[in-house]
Amino acid sequence: MKKIFFLSFFLLTALTTYAQQALWGGAPVVSPEIHDDNTVTFRLKAPKAVKVQVTGDFLPPIPIQTPRGVWDAAGIADLKEGKDGVWEYTTPEPLGPELYSYSFIVDGLKMLDPANVYINRDVATVTNIFIIDGGRADLYKVNDVPHGTVRRMWYNSPTLKKERRVTVYTPAGYETSGKRYPVFYLLHGSGGDEEAWMALGRTSQILDNLIAQGKAEPMIVVMTNGNAAQEAAPGESKEGFIVPTMTPQDSKEVNQGAFETAFPDVVKFIDKTFHTKADKHHRAIAGLSMGSFHSGNISRLYPDMFDYVGLFSGTPNTKSNPDVPAYADFDGRLKTQFAKKPALYYIACGRTDFVYKSVTDYRKLLDTNGYKYEYYESDGGHIWRNWRVYLTEFAPKLFK
Amino acid sequence: MKKIFFLSFFLLTALTTYAQQALWGGAPVVSPEIHDDNTVTFRLKAPKAVKVQVTGDFLPPIPIQTPRGVWDAAGIADLKEGKDGVWEYTTPEPLGPELYSYSFIVDGLKMLDPANVYINRDVATVTNIFIIDGGRADLYKVNDVPHGTVRRMWYNSPTLKKERRVTVYTPAGYETSGKRYPVFYLLHGSGGDEEAWMALGRTSQILDNLIAQGKAEPMIVVMTNGNAAQEAAPGESKEGFIVPTMTPQDSKEVNQGAFETAFPDVVKFIDKTFHTKADKHHRAIAGLSMGSFHSGNISRLYPDMFDYVGLFSGTPNTKSNPDVPAYADFDGRLKTQFAKKPALYYIACGRTDFVYKSVTDYRKLLDTNGYKYEYYESDGGHIWRNWRVYLTEFAPKLFK
Numbered sequence: 001m002k003k004i005f006f007l008s009f010f011l012l013t014a015l016t017t018y019a020q021q022a023l024w025g026g027a028p029v030v031s032p033e034i035h036d037d038n039t040v041t042f043r044l045k046a047p048k049a050v051k052v053q054v055t056g057d058f059l060p061p062i063p064i065q066t067p068r069g070v071w072d073a074a075g076i077a078d079l080k081e082g083k084d085g086v087w088e089y090t091t092p093e094p095l096g097p098e099l100y101s102y103s104f105i106v107d108g109l110k111m112l113d114p115a116n117v118y119i120n121r122d123v124a125t126v127t128n129i130f131i132i133d134g135g136r137a138d139l140y141k142v143n144d145v146p147h148g149t150v151r152r153m154w155y156n157s158p159t160l161k162k163e164r165r166v167t168v169y170t171p172a173g174y175e176t177s178g179k180r181y182p183v184f185y186l187l188h189g190s191g192g193d194e195e196a197w198m199a200l201g202r203t204s205q206i207l208d209n210l211i212a213q214g215k216a217e218p219m220i221v222v223m224t225n226g227n228a229a230q231e232a233a234p235g236e237s238k239e240g241f242i243v244p245t246m247t248p249q250d251s252k253e254v255n256q257g258a259f260e261t262a263f264p265d266v267v268k269f270i271d272k273t274f275h276t277k278a279d280k281h282h283r284a285i286a287g288l289s290m291g292s293f294h295s296g297n298i299s300r301l302y303p304d305m306f307d308y309v310g311l312f313s314g315t316p317n318t319k320s321n322p323d324v325p326a327y328a329d330f331d332g333r334l335k336t337q338f339a340k341k342p343a344l345y346y347i348a349c350g351r352t353d354f355v356y357k358s359v360t361d362y363r364k365l366l367d368t369n370g371y372k373y374e375y376y377e378s379d380g381g382h383i384w385r386n387w388r389v390y391l392t393e394f395a396p397k398l399f400k
Numbered sequence: 401m402k403k404i405f406f407l408s409f410f411l412l413t414a415l416t417t418y419a420q421q422a423l424w425g426g427a428p429v430v431s432p433e434i435h436d437d438n439t440v441t442f443r444l445k446a447p448k449a450v451k452v453q454v455t456g457d458f459l460p461p462i463p464i465q466t467p468r469g470v471w472d473a474a475g476i477a478d479l480k481e482g483k484d485g486v487w488e489y490t491t492p493e494p495l496g497p498e499l500y501s502y503s504f505i506v507d508g509l510k511m512l513d514p515a516n517v518y519i520n521r522d523v524a525t526v527t528n529i530f531i532i533d534g535g536r537a538d539l540y541k542v543n544d545v546p547h548g549t550v551r552r553m554w555y556n557s558p559t560l561k562k563e564r565r566v567t568v569y570t571p572a573g574y575e576t577s578g579k580r581y582p583v584f585y586l587l588h589g590s591g592g593d594e595e596a597w598m599a600l601g602r603t604s605q606i607l608d609n610l611i612a613q614g615k616a617e618p619m620i621v622v623m624t625n626g627n628a629a630q631e632a633a634p635g636e637s638k639e640g641f642i643v644p645t646m647t648p649q650d651s652k653e654v655n656q657g658a659f660e661t662a663f664p665d666v667v668k669f670i671d672k673t674f675h676t677k678a679d680k681h682h683r684a685i686a687g688l689s690m691g692s693f694h695s696g697n698i699s700r701l702y703p704d705m706f707d708y709v710g711l712f713s714g715t716p717n718t719k720s721n722p723d724v725p726a727y728a729d730f731d732g733r734l735k736t737q738f739a740k741k742p743a744l745y746y747i748a749c750g751r752t753d754f755v756y757k758s759v760t761d762y763r764k765l766l767d768t769n770g771y772k773y774e775y776y777e778s779d780g781g782h783i784w785r786n787w788r789v790y791l792t793e794f795a796p797k798l799f800k
Binding site: 044109110112126131144150176 | 531
């Protein structure tokens with residue numbers, strides 16, 4: 001019986017490597033290659049291609065005039081063909097610290113980099129990602145610090161009459177500390193879901209790092225699904241492998257404030273299931289774009305629920321609608337919310353964001369009424385790069 | 401103030417859709433389209449391409465002769481160009497119920513289907529997936545049943561002297577039932593990690609469905625990282641966005657049984673952290689390929705730890721090595737393990753698997769010694785399709 005060696009998985013390795021090389025030819029190229037000076041080389045082996053380009057947010061954006069405003073599309077650069085059909089492009093300048101996304105375009109066809117398995121989905125688009133170290137971007141990396149736990153779980157929403165999926169981050173030590181923790185509800189934008197802040201927002205990495213550095217309090221972060229008509233992220237519900245869209249909810253439910261009205265369902269579930277400090281002083285809510293709309297509305301509708309409010313790149317509903325209970329009496333409810341002196345009402349926006357004017361108008365409204373808020377303005381537009389920045393700015397201000 | 405409408409995210413929708421169409425041209429194609437008769441059409445818009453193919457495990461495999469045996473590569477079929485540069489291929493026959501994976505090949509270049517955001521990573525290769533309903537494949541879908549919770553978390557391994565990442569499934573009701581649950585340790589193969597059984601193995605869907613149907617006991621499933629030198633899956637540790645390989649561990653640690661020796665660390669962590677039934681009768685261990693090697697070795701090394709053992713497409717180490725404590729005294733330890741009468745010792749293999757002969761030899765060894773085991777033989781080789789089948793066969797036999 002000594003003849004039976006434990007080589008089966010080494011054999012598998014050899015076979016797979018051999019078979020892959022036989023099929024796809026030679027050693028794989030390295031891409032992206034981040035050089036010591038933070039210039040980056042992108043490579044693609046495409047011997048039959050006529051034109052190979054790379055598009056991504058590390059390149060100067062291309063403004064596109066649309067009927068409703070200017071939209072910044074990702075820039076494009078050409079790769080040059082070198083030896084063995086390997087095309088190559090190196091950034092002329094070092095890239096600053098950031099999490100970047102990119103794709104290749106081969107003869108007009110957008111495709112992922114086959115040498116890079118790290119990808120993010122943003123609504124229905126999948127792109128590759130890479131990180132340039134340093135500065136704030138170090139918060140987006142997995143570092144050698146204690147790591148929290150991330151749960152994907154389901155709760156019942158009696159108000160929406162459905163089971164719904166939710167992503168919950170608990171800080172390192174949660175399972176054994178015996179302590180109770182404050183809770184931060186973090187909401188996504190239109191087209192997003194309960195995965196968006198994890199994947200695109202790097203929430204677990206940012207919280208792990210901020211907490212390890214002593215910059216943020218240990219806290220639970222709850223990432224809900226803001227589409228009232230949807231149970232879960234695409235692919236994670238009984239709807240199956242549907243094509244993600246920007247408006248998965250029917251407009252009736254959105255216009256009637258269904259998500260906002262039902263929000264206490266998830267708060268109750270979290271307080272019942274986790275070791276929380278279950279009071280207003282230990283609850284925060286923030287969101288981006290549609291999540292900002294939701295966060296403003298929810299905190300106004302339930303003025304005793306959240307002491308910290310963050311509006312990233314968006315504004316609440318400011319149009320009173322007496323027929324929709326969630327949106328009735330805007331003026332009176334906002335007055336009540338601010339009479340209760342929120343610990344923090346925080347607004348953040350990019351200077352070139354298409355919502356900049358509406359955010360400015362909303363700030364004027366608050367100023368006119370003497371309602372206090374903090375404001376953070378950044379470069380850039382309606383992009384995840386900004387929302388990660390806003391999270392790193394907002395989280396350290398909570399529960400202090 | 402009534403002029404500020406809550407249109408910002410609807411505007412965003414319109415802008416994004418417009419901008420994407422402006423850039424990439426026209427309505428997106430539907431792919432894959434699963435027809436009512438379960439034939440499937442694949443489509444790719446590639447007006448400049450000369451040749452477009454689809455490759456996947458729904459096509460007859462291509463046997464490749466390698467120096468060490470025959471390897472079944474995924475089959476390939478040609479798409480035909482139709483109107484507006486949209487290429488198309490429809491399967492000539494309906495596809496049977498299964499989770500399938502595929503990629504396109506455009507002028508020799510492998511790429512994902514841009515119309516399908518559902519993808520799996522297998523070691524360093526990313527492919528699209530789709531599911532044909534029915535039969536066993538319904539276990540791989542998210543159905544309208546109670547869903548468990550999936551945690552990605554970290555534990556300390558004093559033996560390996562590192563923090564290590566682990567994926568833990570707890571069944572629906574775990575958080576509120578007040579009950580204790582049995583634990584099933586489920587190990588991946590070479591090149592895999594603590595994400596493999598979740599993504600490629602559809603473990604949470606399979607367990608949700610089997611438990612809801614009353615076919616499997618509610619249980620905790622623990623998916624460890626079997627690479628002793630590795631803290632976590634690629635991209636999830638301080639190593640950053642490394643390129644995944646088939647052998648992330650150094651061979652020294654593998655040959656010395658480091659993972660097997662350290663296994664009690666994770667068992668202790670799980671029993672401390674979760675509501676477990678912390679005894680041999682309520683613990684199972686199974687794995688595929690390298691994970692089968694590990695499961696056999698661990699259950700033999702710690703004969704009082706696991707009452708249920710599953711070896712999927714692989715065999716344990718059968719070569720005694722007195723210099724390596726984990727691998728010493730094979731005969732004596734195996735005798736001890738079987739003298740304690742395991743509730744189930746289960747072996748599964750595909751008829752065309754390259755490990756078939758070594759599995760047959762190991763079964764002969766067990767037969768010769770009168771050691772009882774159950775055996776399940778399937779069609780096909782060393783592939784995830786089989787490992788999902790084995791999980792659906794094995795899990796219902798546990799803790800009964």
